[in-house]
Amino acid sequence: MHVVELTEPGVFEHRERDRPDPAADEVLVEVRHVGICGSDVHYYEHGRIGDYVVEDPLILGHESAGEVVAVGDEVTGLDAGDEVALEPGIPCGECARCRSGEYNLCPDVEFMATPPDDGAFAEYVAWDADFAHRLPESVSTRAGALCEPLSVALHATRRAEIGLGDAVLVTGAGPIGMLVSEAVRAAGAGSVLVSDVVPEKLERAEAYGATATVNPAEESLSAAVADFTDGEGVDAVIEASGAPPAVASTVDVVRRGGTVLCIGLSAEDEIPIETNEIVDKELDFRGSFRFRNTYADAVSLLERGAVDVEKIIDFEMPMADLTAAFERAREPDVVKGMVTVRE
Numbered sequence: 008m009h010v011v012e013l014t015e016p017g018v019f020e021h022r023e024r025d026r027p028d029p030a031a032d033e034v035l036v037e038v039r040h041v042g043i044c045g046s047d048v049h050y051y052e053h054g055r056i057g058d059y060v061v062e063d064p065l066i067l068g069h070e071s072a073g074e075v076v077a078v079g080d081e082v083t084g085l086d087a088g089d090e091v092a093l094e095p096g097i098p099c100g101e102c103a104r105c106r107s108g109e110y111n112l113c114p115d116v117e118f119m120a121t122p123p124d125d126g127a128f129a130e131y132v133a134w135d136a137d138f139a140h141r142l143p144e145s146v147s148t149r150a151g152a153l154c155e156p157l158s159v160a161l162h163a164t165r166r167a168e169i170g171l172g173d174a175v176l177v178t179g180a181g182p183i184g185m186l187v188s189e190a191v192r193a194a195g196a197g198s199v200l201v202s203d204v205v206p207e208k209l210e211r212a213e214a215y216g217a218t219a220t221v222n223p224a225e226e227s228l229s230a231a232v233a234d235f236t237d238g239e240g241v242d243a244v245i246e247a248s249g250a251p252p253a254v255a256s257t258v259d260v261v262r263r264g265g266t267v268l269c270i271g272l273s274a275e276d277e278i279p280i281e282t283n284e285i286v287d288k289e290l291d292f293r294g295s296f297r298f299r300n301t302y303a304d305a306v307s308l309l310e311r312g313a314v315d316v317e318k319i320i321d322f323e324m325p326m327a328d329l330t331a332a333f334e335r336a337r338e339p340d341v342v343k344g345m346v347t348v349r350e
């Protein structure tokens with residue numbers, strides 16, 4: 008089968024590998040669509056993310072969906088011809104976190120496109136059937152691939168305990184922030200203020216249903232939030248930029264008794280935060296890592312039209328042009344690039 012390997016920073020090589028045979032509990036999936044994530048671009052540019060270093064040729068891509076073409080002997084509930092979204096992390100199933108149900112926190116998870124585990128820029132992937140989620144006819148494999156970033160957004164929305172009518176600030180209008188805005192509205196948020204420092208992203212956020220937007224490089228975030236909430240502060244801030252000034256400002260702009268939920272990962276190891284504000288305002292200050300038990304709900308939201316993920320896609324290119332696709336994905340106003348492995 009045809010695959011694309013990252014062999015060194017900035018270099019993709021198109022190669023042939025043996026088509027995998029599905030194990031008894033696996034399905035063999037002919038890949039259709041793979042979204043390009045910021046972490047894929049980071050590996051492409053730098054060959055590493057923190058301690059995860061690309062030492063051997065690595066297949067990138069972890070936002071994927073395709074068609075089942077074969078099933079292992081023990082697989083029930085999926086058949087050849089079914090279209091599926093692939094949940095990219097396979098946890099060990101044995102550790103304390105897995106047994107508690109918090110399988111996204113499994114220290115031994117094998118996550119697609121995270122060295123040394125290959126991803127989905129390949130004609131075929133053999134994948135644990137429990138992590139292959141069937142797509143109904145009305146949900147395309149293009150949208151199915153985006154169940155992955157949507158899952159990040161759904162998990163964060165749950166962790167933030169967004170309630171009916173809540174006023175929410177989402178910092179960062181990249182794909183994650185855009186999908187968080189969708190997810191919190193689906194959860195019943197009353198109003199969503201989105202911040203970003205790139206004007207084109209704010210225009211997209213507005214078109215995408217943000218109640219209001221603010222560019223903190225041009226105006227005061229605190230003043231904008233005060234305006235937005237009659238001086239009260241937002242019920243929740245969902246931080247989806249990883250930008251130190253945005254992270255630091257979260258505790259200022261949330262209301263007393265509110266929630267700060269951090270998704271963004273920063274290039275900085277340390278970001279100064281006024282911790283007295285966390286105490287004095289009695290804040291819930293939380294992180295959100297990947298996702299658990301979100302795919303079925305992501306698929307259901309897509310099927311019901313409660314969220315729309317395809318509108319964040321800026322361009323679609325074939326896997327044959329993967330280098331060009333990644334170069335385009337690096338442009339600052341691009342939100343999401345989609346790669347077609349097979350139509």
Ligand SMILES: NC(=O)c1ccc[n+]([C@@H]2O[C@H](COP(=O)([O-])OP(=O)(O)OC[C@H]3O[C@@H](n4cnc5c(N)ncnc54)[C@H](O)[C@@H]3O)[C@@H](O)[C@H]2O)c1
Binds near residue numbers: 248271295
């Ligand atoms: N916790 C998780 O499981 C998880 C999963 C996926 C992504 N992430 C992280 O979440 C963040 C968002 O992911 P993404 O793919 O949307 O990234 P992205 O880089 O595409 O988007 C980040 C956005 O933040 C904006 N930004 C920069 N400075 C800002 C500021 N001061 N205020 C407001 N916005 C600002 C950027 O212009 C950009 O539009 C990244 O840090 C990523 O590493 C975390």
Ligand SMILES: C[C@@H](O)[C@H](N)C(=O)O
Binds near residue numbers: 297
């Ligand atoms: C969750 C996923 O999208 C993220 N890029 C990660 O590797 O953790």
